[in-house]
Amino acid sequence: MRALQRAPPPGGGRCRVKRKTKFLAGAGIIVVAISYLIYSAARETSAYYLTMDEFARQRASLAGEPIRLAGRVTSGSVHWDPKTLDLDFQVQPIPPKKGATAASTLEASDARATSAAPVETLAVHYNGVLPDMFADGRDVIVEGKLEQGVFHAKSLLTTCPSKYEAEDRGAGEAGTSAPKVEG
Amino acid sequence: MTEIGRLAIVFGWMVALWGIIASLAGAWRRDRSLIASGTHAAYAFSALTAIAVAALLDALLTRDFNVEYVAAYSSTTLPTWYTIAALWGGMKGSLLWWTFILAVCNSIVQFQNREKNRDLMPYVTAVMLSVGAFFLALLVFVTDPFERLPFTPVEGSDLNPLLQNYWMTIHPPSLYIGYVTTTVPFAFAIAALASGKLGDVWIRTTRRWALFSWFFLTLGNLFGAAWAYVVLGWGGYWAWDPVENAAFMPWLTATAFLHSVMIQEKKGMLKVWNMVLVILTFSLTIFGTFLTRSGVISSVHSFTQSGLGPFFMGFLLVILVASLALLIYRLPLLRSRNELESIFSREAAFLLNNLVLVGIAFTVFWGTVFPVISEWVRSVKITVGPPFFNRVNAPLAVALVFLMGVGPVIAWRRATLASLWRTSFGPALAAVTCGAVVFAGGARNYYAVVAFSIATFALTVMASEFWRGTRARQAMMHEGAWTALSRLIGKNRRRYGGYVIHVGVAMVFIGVVASSVFKVEAQKTVKIGESVEIGAYRLRYDGIRVDDGPHVLRTIAQVSVWKADGDKLSPIASVTPEKRFYKKPRQPTTEVSIWSTLGGDLYVVLGSFDPQSQLATFQAYINPLVCWMWIGGVVMALGTVICMWPTLAERTSPVEARVPVGTRVAE
Numbered sequence: 001m002r003a004l005q006r007a008p009p010p011g012g013g014r015c016r017v018k019r020k021t022k023f024l025a026g027a028g029i030i031v032v033a034i035s036y037l038i039y040s041a042a043r044e045t046s047a048y049y050l051t052m053d054e055f056a057r058q059r060a061s062l063a064g065e066p067i068r069l070a071g072r073v074t075s076g077s078v079h080w081d082p083k084t085l086d087l088d089f090q091v092q093p094i095p096p097k098k099g100a101t102a103a104s105t106l107e108a109s110d111a112r113a114t115s116a117a118p119v120e121t122l123a124v125h126y127n128g129v130l131p132d133m134f135a136d137g138r139d140v141i142v143e144g145k146l147e148q149g150v151f152h153a154k155s156l157l158t159t160c161p162s163k164y165e166a167e168d169r170g171a172g173e174a175g176t177s178a179p180k181v182e183g
Numbered sequence: 184m185t186e187i188g189r190l191a192i193v194f195g196w197m198v199a200l201w202g203i204i205a206s207l208a209g210a211w212r213r214d215r216s217l218i219a220s221g222t223h224a225a226y227a228f229s230a231l232t233a234i235a236v237a238a239l240l241d242a243l244l245t246r247d248f249n250v251e252y253v254a255a256y257s258s259t260t261l262p263t264w265y266t267i268a269a270l271w272g273g274m275k276g277s278l279l280w281w282t283f284i285l286a287v288c289n290s291i292v293q294f295q296n297r298e299k300n301r302d303l304m305p306y307v308t309a310v311m312l313s314v315g316a317f318f319l320a321l322l323v324f325v326t327d328p329f330e331r332l333p334f335t336p337v338e339g340s341d342l343n344p345l346l347q348n349y350w351m352t353i354h355p356p357s358l359y360i361g362y363v364t365t366t367v368p369f370a371f372a373i374a375a376l377a378s379g380k381l382g383d384v385w386i387r388t389t390r391r392w393a394l395f396s397w398f399f400l401t402l403g404n405l406f407g408a409a410w411a412y413v414v415l416g417w418g419g420y421w422a423w424d425p426v427e428n429a430a431f432m433p434w435l436t437a438t439a440f441l442h443s444v445m446i447q448e449k450k451g452m453l454k455v456w457n458m459v460l461v462i463l464t465f466s467l468t469i470f471g472t473f474l475t476r477s478g479v480i481s482s483v484h485s486f487t488q489s490g491l492g493p494f495f496m497g498f499l500l501v502i503l504v505a506s507l508a509l510l511i512y513r514l515p516l517l518r519s520r521n522e523l524e525s526i527f528s529r530e531a532a533f534l535l536n537n538l539v540l541v542g543i544a545f546t547v548f549w550g551t552v553f554p555v556i557s558e559w560v561r562s563v564k565i566t567v568g569p570p571f572f573n574r575v576n577a578p579l580a581v582a583l584v585f586l587m588g589v590g591p592v593i594a595w596r597r598a599t600l601a602s603l604w605r606t607s608f609g610p611a612l613a614a615v616t617c618g619a620v621v622f623a624g625g626a627r628n629y630y631a632v633v634a635f636s637i638a639t640f641a642l643t644v645m646a647s648e649f650w651r652g653t654r655a656r657q658a659m660m661h662e663g664a665w666t667a668l669s670r671l672i673g674k675n676r677r678r679y680g681g682y683v684i685h686v687g688v689a690m691v692f693i694g695v696v697a698s699s700v701f702k703v704e705a706q707k708t709v710k711i712g713e714s715v716e717i718g719a720y721r722l723r724y725d726g727i728r729v730d731d732g733p734h735v736l737r738t739i740a741q742v743s744v745w746k747a748d749g750d751k752l753s754p755i756a757s758v759t760p761e762k763r764f765y766k767k768p769r770q771p772t773t774e775v776s777i778w779s780t781l782g783g784d785l786y787v788v789l790g791s792f793d794p795q796s797q798l799a800t801f802q803a804y805i806n807p808l809v810c811w812m813w814i815g816g817v818v819m820a821l822g823t824v825i826c827m828w829p830t831l832a833e834r835t836s837p838v839e840a841r842v843p844v845g846t847r848v849a850e
Contacts (some may be wrong), residue, residue, distance in 0.1 A: 034575075045568060079222060083708050
């Protein structure tokens with residue numbers, strides 16, 4: 001067995017080198033093709049992911065850009081017309097969590113910095129069925145564009161500070177998510 | 184009982200540590216008694232984790248709400264079956280469950296190899312127990328599943344209603360089994376590297392484990408898709424969510440490994456590549472666990488922020504650094520016995536297939552971690568959504584299915600255009616015909632036309648392989664057609680089992696393409712008696728029924744489905760989409776109703792319902808050919824079982840079965 005493995009590979013000379021170059025070129029083409037696919041798709045489908053605080057700071061420069069925005073539904077701001085499926089509400093920054101872990105401390109400190117200022121809100125418009133978990137005070141992620149001061153959401157996801165099984169798979173229009181079992 | 188469980192995990196952890204030390208020291212000093220002690224530790228580890236699982240299960244079934252886990256994931260009204268499923272419904276329980284499966288695999292491996300592979304086994308034991316010790320350490324020191332509350336709640340907060348579904352009871356165990364069993368090939372690969380016994384023994388020993396793991400990864404992914412499809416109610420089955428991606432990536436690299444390993448067995452090539460794939464597959468399963476539990480990519484989807492992230496990250500780093508260092512150290516022993524002779528050969532097709540599979544895995548990985556990377560690099564979080572994954576992977580998937588068709592018709596070593604033309608002329612003709620028919624049928628989506636043609640090509644190639652093989656046997660052995668076919672498969676399980684899997688893959692591919700390209704959607708708010716139109720169907724809203732139970736309140740819409748046939752409408756089915764309200768967690772959910780045929784699904788969702796006006800909003804989808812995904816999945820599973828089934832030689836003398844018919848590569 002050993003001897004076999006150590007045996008020098010058959011074939012040799014220039015022919016082998018040429019073949020190797022060919023294979024490397026072939027593999028190279030594939031790598032380049034995949035890289036190009038990634039690059040072009042990423043350029044056309046990516047969106048900024050922002051929290052409401054970050055959004056508020058650079059509001060002016062973001063008009064018309066594809067944005068994914070995380071915020072909290074302002075209490076009492078929800079208007080829902082079941083006949084036309086028009087939904088209008090306001091979002092505001094999500095206050096820092098108690099006992100926030102490493103992943104969210106950054107957002108938390110951002111929120112603290114702005115807590116002295118009046119709460120910034122943003123009007124959101126969405127057309128479609130209400131997700132099961134949508135309600136006043138819930139944390140949502142809206143995806144869409146800011147046009148004339150109103151955020152036109154193509155999709156609306158409800159999330160909550162939740163546990164492991166809140167694997168929110170419904171990234172579609174009517175995203176669903178888990179209950180708020182613990183604070 | 185929980186005290187016993189707690190003791191069991193503490194002892195289990197210590198036993199694992201002993202097992203690692205004993206095995207490594209035994210291998211180092213060639214001390215048989217130390218190695219035997221390591222083996223015993225592996226068995227003891229299994230027994231102890233089994234006790235811990237039993238203890239947690241007992242707490243769940245006796246509804247001991249003083250235990251934090253029980254209070255958080257069950258309730259008095261939760262059905263028994265889901266109470267058992269709650270064992271893996273929460274993070275702590277799932278980690279324990281994971282460790283338990285690993286321990287069981289470890290024991291099976293120890294037993295299978297009690298008289299074999301004595302050089303490798305101490306290292307295998309050490310690797311498997313290290314992984315086990317890591318998971319138990321999390322449970323012992325960081326997040327205790329047997330933690331008690333300072334008070335005893337009268338009622339639990341119940342299992343997440345989204346998990347109270349039959350798919351969800353089988354999806355996580357399948358996926359976990361798939362994840363965990365990747366540890367076995369990994370452990371053997373590391374053992375081969377550590378011991379320097381880098382022959383094909385480790386590959387032959389773990390071949391069936393790799394298949395077994397792949398089988399469960401496949402099922403786990405499909406069950407997950409089925410769950411998303413019937414539960415989440417957005418009309419689809421795959422959203423490129425990080426959790427899904429986490430399960431998909433190891434499947435891709437495992438698939439690549441199963442293919443490239445044939446080249447190593449047959450030609451002695453790609454040895455380093457195979458090592459890399461095994462290490463990658465295992466690392467991706469750990470990465471998946473990390474992803475779902477760390478909160479790093481929590482930005483879009485809410486996973487837990489359990490603080491376990493750094494531990495997983497550290498563990499992952501250790502795995503990668505240690506195994507790559509070993510690999511580099513052993514590079515001189517991993518020389519190829521052969522070289523690729525032509526870029527135009529089956530070997531090259533295998534290699535290409537590997538590149539594409541790893542390429543898909545890489546794009547999925549890239550898209551999943553993109554927000555994190557962009558935040559590091561440009562300090563702004565940028566996400567890519569499902570369109571990114573679809574756009575990148577669609578051409579790659581087409582290429583993959585094409586290669587699947589080319590594989591069997593291209594010659595080993597060096598193919599000629601003439602021979603390739605002879606073998607692929609029929610299938611190519613079928614492909615062009617299919618494309619023309621689809622185009623004539625009105626499809627103007629060129630991606631779909633090409634995809635269907637390529638799938639037809641692959642399917643025709645498979646069919647002709649079966650046909651030719653059967654005919655040859657009929658002619659030579661004078662057998663009847665069915666006998667010939669079943670013996671053909673039986674005598675070349677690996678080859679024809681593989682072909683059956685490929686047929687399944689082509690079916691899944693067709694189902695995915697058709698249901699994503701030709702999907703029809705409609706959404707409307709209607710009064711009782713009014714209809715929603717979708718495609719050739721009319722959905723008439725006939726009324727609402729309310730069913731109030733102790734566990735859940737159901738609001739069920741009665742909808743009759745009518746099909747327009749010329750001018751007249753005829754009733755064909757009725758569907759009952761629901762809104763549910765789970766009383767313990769006070770959570771509403773949506774229950775879709777699906778009318779499924781081989782041609783496509785009619786998927787109806789009760790979007791919202793207003794009790795006062797009785798107005799109901801329906802969302803309806805037509806998902807063409809979607810059920811071929813599930814049928815294809817069953818076919819894939821069947822093919823894998825054919826591949827795994829022991830050959831006669833192996834059944835009679837398991838040790839002596841070296842390179843019999845079963846291990847021959849498709850020729």
